[in-house]
Amino acid sequence: MPGMKKGRLLETRQEGEDMLGRGLVVAVIAAFIAVAVGLLAVAQEATPTKAEYEAVMKQINMTNIDAEGYIDAMYWPEVGDAVGALEKLFARVENFWEVRQTEQAAALADEALSAVSTLSQATGAQDQEAARSALQDLRGVCESCHKEFREETVDGYRIKPGV
Numbered sequence: 001m002p003g004m005k006k007g008r009l010l011e012t013r014q015e016g017e018d019m020l021g022r023g024l025v026v027a028v029i030a031a032f033i034a035v036a037v038g039l040l041a042v043a044q045e046a047t048p049t050k051a052e053y054e055a056v057m058k059q060i061n062m063t064n065i066d067a068e069g070y071i072d073a074m075y076w077p078e079v080g081d082a083v084g085a086l087e088k089l090f091a092r093v094e095n096f097w098e099v100r101q102t103e104q105a106a107a108l109a110d111e112a113l114s115a116v117s118t119l120s121q122a123t124g125a126q127d128q129e130a131a132r133s134a135l136q137d138l139r140g141v142c143e144s145c146h147k148e149f150r151e152e153t154v155d156g157y158r159i160k161p162g163v
């Protein structure tokens, strides 16, 4: 019967259109996800705000403690991961101070990055003594910066007012 054939043809065409529609929805969702992931990546690289700065410091602190344990255990790939994390975190710290034109603090962040770079070399060479000494140097930089730019309050720490 010709009528049936026509109906089938129509159905097939509708199915085709449905699939096209679905394809479009999937593409739009994928585009949204791509943008969201991109924004997240930008946010992680971006200069931290004052509120984010504290969180960055806490991450630096934990990574620094982890690194010590990994060096003691000679878990070099993990030390390498810690080095990578510290590089990113201190780059954000440096950025923070550069934007505020606090040159001395930016220079200290740069010094921290140098110590991290020395740690990276020691890690590559799997040299425990050199790694420990680089971590020690890094901690010296933490202290210098805290003395100049950090202030203790009743409920923790803050950036010294006026810097």
Ligand code: HEC
Binding pocket: 053, 054, 057, 058, 060, 061, 064, 093, 105, 106, 108, 109, 112, 138, 139, 141, 142, 143, 145, 146, 149, 150, 151, 156, 157, 158, 159, 160
């Ligand atoms: C360039 C300066 C600078 C360097 C380098 C630096 N810090 Fe800080 N840090 C600060 C300032 C300023 C604060 C206060 C900000 C805050 O806590 O809100 C701070 C706060 C902290 C806090 C307290 C966070 C809180 O409020 O609970 C910890 C922990 C910390 N730093 C650890 C470290 C460690 C560990 C290192 C080195 C591996 C380091 N910092 C290197 C400037 C620095």
